[in-house]
Amino acid sequence: xxLFAEFRKEWRYLIRSYRFLIAVVVLLxxxxxxxxxxxxxxxxxxxxxxxxxxxSMPPATVxxxxxxxxxxxxxxxxxxxxxxxxxAVAMEKDKGTAAMMLVKPLPRGSFLTAKFxxxxxxxxxxxxxxxxxxxxxxxxxxxxxxxxxxxxxxLLLFVYFLVIVAITLFCSTITRSQGAAIxxxxxxxxxxxxxxxxxxxxxxxxxxxxxxxxxLMQGDGSQSWIALGVSLGLIIVPxxxxxxxxxxxxx
Amino acid sequence: xxxxxxxxxxxxxxxxTALNGLSLGVEEGTIFGFLGPNGAGKxxxxxxxxxxxxxxxxxxxxxxVEVGTNHNEVARQIGFLPEEPAFYTWMTPREFLNYVxxxxxxxxxxxxxxxxxxxxxxxxxxxxxxxxxxxxxxMRQRLALAQALMNRPTVLLxxxxxxxxxxxxxxxxxxxxxxxxxxxxxxxxxHILADVERVCDTVGIIDHGKLVTQAPRDTLLAQYAIPAFExxxxxQYEAGLKDWGESxxxxxxxxxxxxxxxxxxxxxxxxxxxxxxxxxxxxxxxLIITRYEVVKPSLEEVFLHLVGxxxxxx
Numbered sequence: 001x002x003l004f005a006e007f008r009k010e011w012r013y014l015i016r017s018y019r020f021l022i023a024v025v026v027l028l029x030x031x032x033x034x035x036x037x038x039x040x041x042x043x044x045x046x047x048x049x050x051x052x053x054x055x056s057m058p059p060a061t062v063x064x065x066x067x068x069x070x071x072x073x074x075x076x077x078x079x080x081x082x083x084x085x086x087x088a089v090a091m092e093k094d095k096g097t098a099a100m101m102l103v104k105p106l107p108r109g110s111f112l113t114a115k116f117x118x119x120x121x122x123x124x125x126x127x128x129x130x131x132x133x134x135x136x137x138x139x140x141x142x143x144x145x146x147x148x149x150x151x152x153x154x155l156l157l158f159v160y161f162l163v164i165v166a167i168t169l170f171c172s173t174i175t176r177s178q179g180a181a182i183x184x185x186x187x188x189x190x191x192x193x194x195x196x197x198x199x200x201x202x203x204x205x206x207x208x209x210x211x212x213x214x215x216l217m218q219g220d221g222s223q224s225w226i227a228l229g230v231s232l233g234l235i236i237v238p239x240x241x242x243x244x245x246x247x248x249x250x251x
Numbered sequence: 252x253x254x255x256x257x258x259x260x261x262x263x264x265x266x267x268t269a270l271n272g273l274s275l276g277v278e279e280g281t282i283f284g285f286l287g288p289n290g291a292g293k294x295x296x297x298x299x300x301x302x303x304x305x306x307x308x309x310x311x312x313x314x315x316v317e318v319g320t321n322h323n324e325v326a327r328q329i330g331f332l333p334e335e336p337a338f339y340t341w342m343t344p345r346e347f348l349n350y351v352x353x354x355x356x357x358x359x360x361x362x363x364x365x366x367x368x369x370x371x372x373x374x375x376x377x378x379x380x381x382x383x384x385x386x387x388x389x390m391r392q393r394l395a396l397a398q399a400l401m402n403r404p405t406v407l408l409x410x411x412x413x414x415x416x417x418x419x420x421x422x423x424x425x426x427x428x429x430x431x432x433x434x435x436x437x438x439x440x441x442h443i444l445a446d447v448e449r450v451c452d453t454v455g456i457i458d459h460g461k462l463v464t465q466a467p468r469d470t471l472l473a474q475y476a477i478p479a480f481e482x483x484x485x486x487q488y489e490a491g492l493k494d495w496g497e498s499x500x501x502x503x504x505x506x507x508x509x510x511x512x513x514x515x516x517x518x519x520x521x522x523x524x525x526x527x528x529x530x531x532x533x534x535x536x537x538l539i540i541t542r543y544e545v546v547k548p549s550l551e552e553v554f555l556h557l558v559g560x561x562x563x564x565x
Contacts, residue, residue, distance in 0.1 A: 005353030009339070016341045096337030100395075103301040104402075105326040106354045250304045 002106045006114035014122050023080050024126050030072040031130035032137055038065035039141040062142040066153075066217045069134050073157050074210045077123070078189065081164030084122075086182040088115045089172040089246070099251040108246045116169055116239060123161045127154050145217065153213030156228075163206045163234045164189070170238035173246050206231040252315070254279045254406050254436035255300065260309035262295050262460075269295040271460035272309065277453065279405075280433050284451030284468070285440040286554060292460040293440035294334060297410045300438070301331050313406050327355070330404035330435075334411045336395030340384030344375050344394050347383060348401060355402045369397040372427075389420035396427055407431065409439040413446055425450050448550040456557055463557045468550070475553040478506075478522045480529055483514045483542035495536045504528070516546070 014020040037044070041064070042057045058064075089112070092098035102108060131154040138145060167188055172181040196202035208227035215222060255277040262270040270292045277283040287293050298304035300311055302322050311318040313325050338347060345366060352362035370376045373393040378386070383394065392412070399407060412428065413421040428450050431437055441447060447454055448468070455465040464471065484492050489512065496508045496515050504521040519525040522545075533540060 001356045002354050005350060008353070009350050012346075013339070013341065096333065096335060097339060099303050099333060100331075100337050100398075101351075101354065103303060103326060103329070103331045104351065104354045105323040105356070107323070248305075250298075 003110040003114055006106060006110050007118055010114050010118035011121070014118055019084050020122050020125075023084060023122055024129060026076055026080060027073065027126045027130045028133060030076050031069060031134040034069035034072050034134060035065040035138040035141050038068050060142075062138060062145060063218060065138050065142055066145070067214060069138075070153065070157070070210050070214045073127075073130070074160060074207070077157065077161040078164050081123075081161055082168050082182050082185055082189075085119060085165050085168035086172055086185065087178040088119070088169055089242075090175050090178050090181045091172075093176050093251060094178075102251060109243050112169065112173065112239070112243055112246060116165065119165050119169075120162055123165070124158060127158050127161070149213075149216045152216055156209040156213040159228065159231050159235075160206050160209050163231050166235040166238045170242040173242040173249075203227065204230050206234060252279050253277060253312070254281075254314055255283070255438055256312040256315075257296070257300075258310050260296065260299060260311060261307045262292070262299065262304065263307045269460055270299075270306070270309075273457065273460060273462055274309075275455050275462050275465050277436060277438055277455075279436055281453045282428065282432055282437040282451045283439065284447035284454045285438060285457065286444065286447050286454055286550075287440075287442065287457035288558065289442055291457045293442075293457060294410055295460075296457070297331075297408050297438070297440055300408055301329065302326070327402060328405050330399030330402065330407045332392075332395050332399045332407075332409045332412055334414070336391055338383045338391065338394070340382065342383055343380050344370060344373075344383060344386075344397075345379045347394070348398060351398045351401045357402070365401060369400060372400075373397040374423075389416055389423065392416060392420065392424060393427070396424065404435055406436045406438060409437060411441055412439060414441060414443060421446070444549070444551045444554055454550070456554060458558050471553055472547060472550065475556060477518070477546050477552075478520070478525075479516055479518045479546040480525060481514060481516050481542065481544050481546055482529075482533065482538075482540055485539045485541055486513060488538050489513055491536060491538050495533065495538060498536075499532070502528075514542075 038060050041060055045057055089098070098111070102111065131150065135145065135147070135150055164185075168181065168185040171185040171188070172178070175181045175184065192205060193207070196205040196207060202208060203224065204226045206227065208224045209231055212222075212224040212227065253276040255275075257273055257275050260270050260273040261268070273292065273296060285293050285296070295304065299306050300313065300318055302318060302325060305319065314328050316324050316328070318325055339350075342350070348366045348369060349362065352365060357365065367376075370379050373396060375390065375394060375397070378390065383391070386394065392415075396409075396412070399409075409428070413424045416424060425446060428437060428439065432450075432452075439447075439451065452468055453466070454468050454471055456463040466474065482492075492513065492515055493510060496510045496517075499505045499508050499517060504519055504524045506518045506520050508518075509516045517525070517529070526545075530543070533543075
């Protein structure tokens with residue numbers, strides 16, 4: 001019951017603070033511009049005066065649009081995940097609202113879970129709206145895509161978003177300021193990207209989920225189950241760690 | 252039964268000892284004033300009682316339930332008002348109280364009735380649909396008290412409930428607390444002695460993390476009573492008062508006499524004899540008095556005396 005009450009509070013907060021609206025508008029904008037830019041990139045490039053330099057563009061295909069969509073969603077997901085999660089716990093600790101409410105029969109686990117679930121629900125709705133809209137636009141400008149594969153691509157993007165949310169929520173729990181939370185979370189992500197690039201671990205990192213989704217859209221059936229397992233681990237472990245730390249924290 | 256019991260509570264932050272083996276007990280149904288200078292350990296004690304902080308050693312119980320072992324059971328019995336109440340400023344007071352009621356798992360019908368009752372009690376009925384963000388400090392404090400009462404707590408923990416308020420706000424909050432007498436146990440920390448003197452029936456004085464004394468307010472005042480009397484006369488008896496004072500100085504049970512224009516302060520060795528002899532001696536000298544009183548110490552004097560003693564020992 002307290003989890004439900006807390007979830008309702010968090011959900012109302014996402015709506016009243018316009019966080020939900022911002023997330024939907026940002027993702028929708030980049031989701032819709034992906035097929036449009038892909039379709040008209042040649043025209044756009046030709047409109048730019050280049051003098052004697054000849055710019056040759058490959059012909060736009062549906063795959064160009066899908067690639068752009070996946071790249072845009074992944075980038076925006078990181079940004080929105082960091083910005084919308086960084087203050088979730090840190091701000092409540094700093095302002096004193098956490099202390100005000102956690103002396104009541106509201107388990108700290110419920111407090112954290114409600115925050116994660118509300119953010120997850122928000123990103124899920126954003127991706128449904130954006131995914132459907134982008135699918136329609138891509139179909140209009142190019143051709144119909146495999147709807148099942150499109151669904152899987154968006155599901156993998158959703159898991160990728162949740163990794164960012166879980167890591168940032170963990171950072172927000174261990175710190176008392178939003179700045180510190182986003183700093184540490186960004187640092188951890190940079191370490192992850194370096195590990196992927198330099199140590200050639202990219203195939204096993206959450207970023208691989210986006211590549212997997214794009215491959216699927218191209219008709220390539222190769223799978224990346226390890227990356228999915230690692231991603232799920234990177235959701236569950238930070239959440240469990242945050243809960244354990246938060247349980248012992250003095251407010 | 253003790254509503255609040257604390258035994259040997261210590262809290263150490265690095266090299267600073269906030270609580271140093273604090274022990275005390277608060278009887279059910281009393282308004283307990285937890286008095287101490289800034290930094291004495293009052294807030295730390297309340298934070299431990301609410302589960303917001305952990306004790307370095309020692310234990311505490313609320314209605315017999317050990318704090319820190321069963322948070323939910325303790326949480327259902329207490330109401331808490333922090334020194335600086337914080338709210339979700341985007342909510343209205345009705346929404347906030349509803350959220351608090353949901354956290355306490357109150358049935359919808361009971362919850363809605365309780366919200367109306369508390370909004371009326373806090374004088375916020377007319378502001379029930381306004382955002383808390385636009386509230387004054389006094390309104391926030393009243394709302395904070397209302398939320399602390401949502402679950403009909405048996406123990407109400409108030410951390411400096413009136414310290415930050417203007418005189419009008421302070422009066423409102425103290426009246427509010429006064430109304431709770433006998434309905435629940437109030438554990439109220441403050442450094443404002445007048446507030447304690449006004450509403451509390453039992454007082455505990457803490458200094459440097461240790462309990463200096465704990466007693467019913469009137470017992471404490473009587474215990475530290477100054478054996479002195481004050482007499483004031485009409486204007487034409489100024490000279491007569493001086494003569495009377497001089498004659499008193501020769502009496503064995505009189506310790507000292509000081510006269511300031513129309514008022515005399517007589518400190519005695521034996522209060523009982525003074526009670527019998529002083530008024531007849533005034534009558535014998537033919538003085539007409541406008542004021543005659545046994546000097547009672549204020550809680551401030553007792554507090555300064557006790558805390559001063561502690562400092563001297565240290």
